[in-house]
Amino acid sequence: MITGKNYVGYNLMGTGTTKFRTFSPLLNKFNSWDFIEATDSEVNLAVDKAWDAFKQYRKRTPAERAMFLELIATEIELLGDKLIEVYMLESGLPESRAIAERTRTLLQLRSFAAYLEENDSMFFIHPKSTELLSKKLIPLGPVVVFGASNFPLAYSTAGGDTVSALAAGCPVIVKSHPMHAGTGELVAAAVIKAALSAGMPDGVFSNLNCGDHRVGIQLVQHNSIKAVGFTGSLKGGRALFDIANRRPEPIPVFAEMGSTNxxxxxxxxxxxxxxxxxxxxxxxxxxxxxxxxxxxxxxxxxxxxxxxxxxxxxxxxxxxxxxxxxxxxxxxxxxxxxxxxxxxxxxxxxxxxxxxxxxxxxxxxxxxxxxxxxxxxxxxxxxxxxxxxxxxxxxxxxxxxxxxxxxxxxxxxxxxxxxxxxxxxxxxxxxxxxxxxxxxxNGVPTGVEVSQQMNHGGPYPASTDSRFTAVGTDSIFRWLRPVCYQNWIGELFL
Amino acid sequence: MITGKNYVGYNLMGTGTTKFRTFSPLLNKFNSWDFIEATDSEVNLAVDKAWDAFKQYRKRTPAERAMFLELIATEIELLGDKLIEVYMLESGLPESRAIAERTRTLLQLRSFAAYLEENDSMFFIHPKSTELLSKKLIPLGPVVVFGASNFPLAYSTAGGDTVSALAAGCPVIVKSHPMHAGTGELVAAAVIKAALSAGMPDGVFSNLNCGDHRVGIQLVQHNSIKAVGFTGSLKGGRALFDIANRRPEPIPVFAEMGSTNxxxxxxxxxxxxxxxxxxxxxxxxxxxxxxxxxxxxxxxxxxxxxxxxxxxxxxxxxxxxxxxxxxxxxxxxxxxxxxxxxxxxxxxxxxxxxxxxxxxxxxxxxxxxxxxxxxxxxxxxxxxxxxxxxxxxxxxxxxxxxxxxxxxxxxxxxxxxxxxxxxxxxxxxxxxxxxxxxxxxNGVPTGVEVSQQMNHGGPYPASTDSRFTAVGTDSIFRWLRPVCYQNWIGELFL
Structure with a gap:
């Protein structure tokens, strides 16, 4: 069931020669699967596919995207015990935590689906008060999401960043976290299945393996990538932020980083x-x-x-x-x-x-x-x-x-x-x-509720942009921008 | 009436020795006023005052801020013909344009005032749907605004960036544009008068002169500056963006730059x-x-x-x-x-x-x-x-x-x-x-309506962050960030 390959859109590819394994803290040994690092050309192919997919995916209605998210949740559930087993092997975390994190991941997917269904007009903001002007929110483009070491499910492959970006209308390329690449592949397979059954364009989702920084850097520097989501260390987040800002066309990086709480x-x-x-x-x-x-x-x-x-x-x-x-x-x-x-x-x-x-x-x-x-x-x-x-x-x-x-x-x-x-x-x-x-x-800081009221972010170095949240439905606004339509002829049909 | 000095909060200061003059395109000669560049210590003093003012100003109610903005509009009107005269001397633009731009500047001030009065609950977002969580928008901190060469009034001293930042609860330090420093000083004097009569803290507004980039760079690098607003060239905007992102604590720069429309x-x-x-x-x-x-x-x-x-x-x-x-x-x-x-x-x-x-x-x-x-x-x-x-x-x-x-x-x-x-x-x-x-x-691109429906910004290089607008009341969101309150005891009183 775990191939060790990369999902370059719908294609399972592993033409590379560099391999790595994940480690089991409980068994104190490496797990048995070989993960094949994505090659430079596989990375470029994933981005090209994401760009082509963007032109289709951005036209899907909120209801269609909601259905896609719901299907992802269903497919993850269908992974059953296998997912929990691999999660535990790769993280050393107890079963209760694995199950709780899966529940949270499913909740995130479904709450975004519900949000899109209930707010299909949310993309139209400030319903026109003048004859001439109206405003809509549109997706930024393909988003790179970095899997988090400490949340193999909820902040990784189909976690908060991925879900909010897909909800916004942005294709997602996940740079899978090398510490739980197996968990990542299982979830990626579920997303791919869901994308296929929802009739989503090839490239709406990719999942790439790499044991070091090469693939991540290549992705963030690629001209067709338009935003980045990251959860991890200050050092890692800042490095990506710097790379993104030095591009000819800088792009927003939402990095949720360190905190002493x-x-x-x-x-x-x-x-x-x-x-x-x-x-x-x-x-x-x-x-x-x-x-x-x-x-x-x-x-x-x-x-x-x-x-x-x-x-x-x-x-x-x-x-x-x-x-x-x-x-x-x-x-x-x-x-x-x-x-x-x-x-x-x-x-x-x-x-x-x-x-x-x-x-x-x-x-x-x-x-x-x-x-x-x-x-x-x-x-x-x-x-x-x-x-x-x-x-x-x-x-x-x-x-x-x-x-x-x-x-x-x-x-x-x-x-x-x-x-x-x-x-x-x-x-x-x-x-x-x-x-x-x-x-x-009168509470403790751990435990981040997934809701519209939540704010998970904060002034630097807690995050790279305190104006956005990483958790809850408002996290969608990281990947959207307004367009104003002036003197539109007839009905808005876009 | 024009002293050539800097407003360091309420203090008119000119301890520096470097001077410059503005130029009259119509008369083809330099205007008679000497402008004194702010010294390093005057710049630091302005920032320190802005930081102290922030701790007070952020607590003012939306209604109090609205009154401040209305007073600024009134004081600018009271400048009368003198303002139009100096504007024309420093820009070579015709009287009709000067008057139209003043009208626009007053409209911006008053529309933000009305917006704050009508939406004094806007800072409380997503009224709590759970018992535990609520969310509020708070100001980022002192903002540096760069005057624009081509809009001596509407995008300079008390222009769109300044007004939206003051509306958000952020003190403003204006780096006055050296091509119309006299117009800038007149408007700055009006803002200072309004601040005094509204009982605003010293440092809520400063206006600094400089003929080159020194003061601007010092401001953007200062640790107590928390955001930047800029309207101008791609080269200038990108330079400020790069400086801000290389800080130990990066800060958001909203630069509205070039476009071929x-x-x-x-x-x-x-x-x-x-x-x-x-x-x-x-x-x-x-x-x-x-x-x-x-x-x-x-x-x-x-x-x-x-x-x-x-x-x-x-x-x-x-x-x-x-x-x-x-x-x-x-x-x-x-x-x-x-x-x-x-x-x-x-x-x-x-x-x-x-x-x-x-x-x-x-x-x-x-x-x-x-x-x-x-x-x-x-x-x-x-x-x-x-x-x-x-x-x-x-x-x-x-x-x-x-x-x-x-x-x-x-x-x-x-x-x-x-x-x-x-x-x-x-x-x-x-x-x-x-x-x-x-x-x-079926229109032309010139003419940017000031309204909630407007979006003035766009993908890079039109702006440094396409997720925000520089014009219209939504421009306030550039200077605000959410805070979530969990399990608050009693009424929210902040």
Whole structure:
């Protein structure tokens, strides 16, 4: 069932000679399938097909696109246990997570389908109030989507970027993530089946394999690619952003990147609900070995005996949990390196470090530092992707507010606060919202609801363009642009 | 009344020593005012003030911002004839144009004010459909606006970019255009007066002078600047775009740049309405010496005896018009250089070249070339800013369609067509819309209505981000981003 080849539109191709394999964290060995990297000419062929497909696909009605998305969901369901099995083999994530992520992926497909069906007039904006002018949204053109290491389903092959681009009327070329190329191929096969039965043009979807950056760079530089969707590291997202902006014709790159997802904890919360929130935060930080872009990495609070007690609760709760496995060696190495950098900072002290000798172990870690050290050391602001948390003890509310005001851009910011304290926190809240894409009250940052109200993005470096969301139906606007029609003769028929 | 100094927030400052003057095309001499370039520290002070002002200004209600915009309009009106006088001295444009542009500028201010008053809930998007989530639009931060050479009022100091940014809640620093720094200072004084009477924070608006690129580059590179608005050349817009994207924290640049604004003329139109449209197009191309970003520069039609007759009409109509003066020597030199480049192409023939020995004369020119030459020579696709038109004779409808499909991105595309022919042109129209920001039927591209339905922008190189408009109330979305609030306690009070 897994061929290791590339879907260049409807054609399964593997003329290349460079191969790679995916790795099973649980079995601690390489999986058996050989994936064949797409050749330069296969990449160009996929783009040419996408460009030709664009001229057809953009004319399909919202209802036709909705049906296509629904068929994709059905085909993914039909993959059944095989998909879950391969997902687990390639990620080491537990079955419950695999099933939950599949559910989410299906939900995304179906919610976009419903959105298109219910809003088939959404592409016509500002129904004409003058005789002369009307405005419509049209798709940008072929979109390249980069599969995310940490979401083999929901942010990869038929994940959020792909679905929103297809909904917009843009053909999609997926650069499959090499850590879960098998999962990717299974899903790609489902998309291809759906495209065929929906009568979509050849090239509306392609799925290309590559173990390094070559294929991705070639795609982003190609003149017929008109936008890019990416979920991953700051380094990767910024590199693609730079490549896209240096093109003769620059194109939009929506990269959803790093975040430390700060949690501010109020005095009353520390006093009254310390144990409760310690448990919640530990659960949030260790979930999927902390490999979520919304995993909490920073706690900010004013120093007090309650904060000390809370820190002890955190440590205690964490010690009671089992470590998980990280997704792969590259990610673990990056975690270890970043963690070592943090530990090397003289002003940090270790509260908990569940170091083991297991290669892929998540090794959750909690450090503590002072507000002053945090302000003076920008290294402490960096994201450590994984289960890693720094508690910042601020000397007073003013210092806490200063830190919040000067945070890097974040996907999320969380405030654990009592209703009675809201007045005291109004200044902090006001400035907090300007540093984040989502402001959460009395919750944890992990768990991103798929809905129109969601915003998943934020000021740089959380994303490359804070004006758009990566999750929820509004994410379609990344791939659409307005056209104004002046003095149109008769009915708009396009 | 004109001091030549910079408005650094509320302070009129001129500590620098470098000075420049504006030039009067009509009098053919420099105007008498000395403009003092802003120093590095004045630039930094303006940005620091804008950042401080941002923290206050963003909290002002839409109604308060609307009142501010209305006061700006009133203060500009109070400048009276003096403004028109200085405008004419610095641009050489006729009084009628000066008055029309002032009217447009006032309309923009007042339509944004009305928009904010009528849509004070616009910042709250997708009223919550779940208990947990709601979403609001918030301003990005201080915006730098570059004055445009060809619109001393409507796209400069208090023009479209400034008004939309102020409406969004962003403080504005204007880099005044050195060709009309006096007009700029008068308008800036009006904005400052309005800000003072509306009780706006110091730094909500600044106006800085500079004869070259220094101040502009310093502003765009400054960490506290969060977005850029620009109207001008491809070279200038691209340079700012590149600077902004190379920052540690990249920021959005909306640059509205060049365009040849192609006009496709149908067989029936050429046959029946040749003289009528020849007159209209000539009027459109010579208006304000062709110094509009929507000035028509390209005519596409299938070769026929009617096309030859039409070309003769065009030439005849053009010969009957008086040449106008261009805005300044830099613009004229650029026109002459680009025009010479076009004339040097072996495949073009000159239909009309109203060359004179007057330094600033607009020298309208019409060339003709074949579809094949146009396809094979990308130089012929370039914009010549000024009164310059190329007629492309296509050998058949298929070649015409091929040219349209492969056009560079354009602000506008126009189709002069008979209703009975629409069926034959449906394929062309479908692909034409993908190359333009605005598709016009039986009209001319000049004249950009200020309304919600307008789209002024388009695929690169028409603009740096086709997803936004520079004109009309939707232009506010360039400066806003969403924030999601999850599990908010009580009423949203921010």
């Amino acid at each position: 700060p949690i501010v904890i109020s005095e009353k919360t520390l006093n009254k609900k310390s144990a409760y929130w310690a448990e919640k935060i530990v659960e949030s930080m260790i979930q999927s070995a902390g490999q979520f872009c919304t995993s909490p990495g920073l706690i900010l609070a004013v120093d007090s005996a309650d904060l000390t007690a809370f820190s002890e609760f955190l440590t205690e709760k964490l010690e009671n949990k089992n470590n998980e496995l990280m997704l792969g060696q590259v990610i673990k190495d990056s975690f270890s390196e970043q963690k070592a950098m943090m530990l090397a900072q003289k002003t940090t002290s270790v509260l908990s470090d569940k170091f083991t000798n297991n290669t892929l172990d998540s090794e959750p870690t909690i450090l503590m530092t002072s507000g002053e050290s945090f302000i003076n050391n920008k290294l402490l602001h960096e994201e450590v992707f994984g289960s890693f948390l720094i508690i910042v003890k601020c000397k007073n509310q003013l210092e806490l507010e200063k830190i919040v005001e000067n945070l890097d851009g974040q996907l999320t910011g969380t405030l654990l606060v009592d209703e009675l304290e809201m007045e005291n926190y109004s200044r902090l809240i006001e400035s907090f919202q300007y540093r984040v894409g989502r402001l959460i009250f | 192609p006009i496709v003329i149908s067989e029936k139109t050429l046959n029946k309405k040749s003289a009528y449209w020849a007159e209209k197009i000539v009027e459109s191309m010579i208006q304000s010496a062709g110094q509009f970003c929507t000035s028509p520069g390209l005519i596409l039609a299938v070769d026929s005896a009617d096309l030859t007759a039409f070309s003769e009409f065009l030439t005849e109509k053009l010969e009957n018009k008086n040449n106008e003066l261009m805005l300044g020597q830099v613009i004229k030199d650029s026109f002459s250089e680009q025009k010479a480049m076009m004339l040097a192409q072996k495949t073009t023939s000159v239909l009309s070249d109203k060359f004179t020995n007057n330094t600033l004369d607009s020298e309208p020119t019409i060339l003709m070339t074949s579809g094949e030459s146009f396809i094979n020579n990308k130089l012929l696709h370039e914009e010549v800013f000024g009164s310059f038109l190329i007629i492309v004779k296509c050998k058949n409808q298929l070649e015409l369609e091929k040219i349209v499909e492969n056009l560079d991105g354009q602000l506008t595309g126009t189709l002069l067509v008979d209703e009975l022919e629409m069926e034959n042109y449906s394929r062309l129209i479908e692909s034409f819309q993908y190359r333009v920001g605005r598709l016009i039927f």
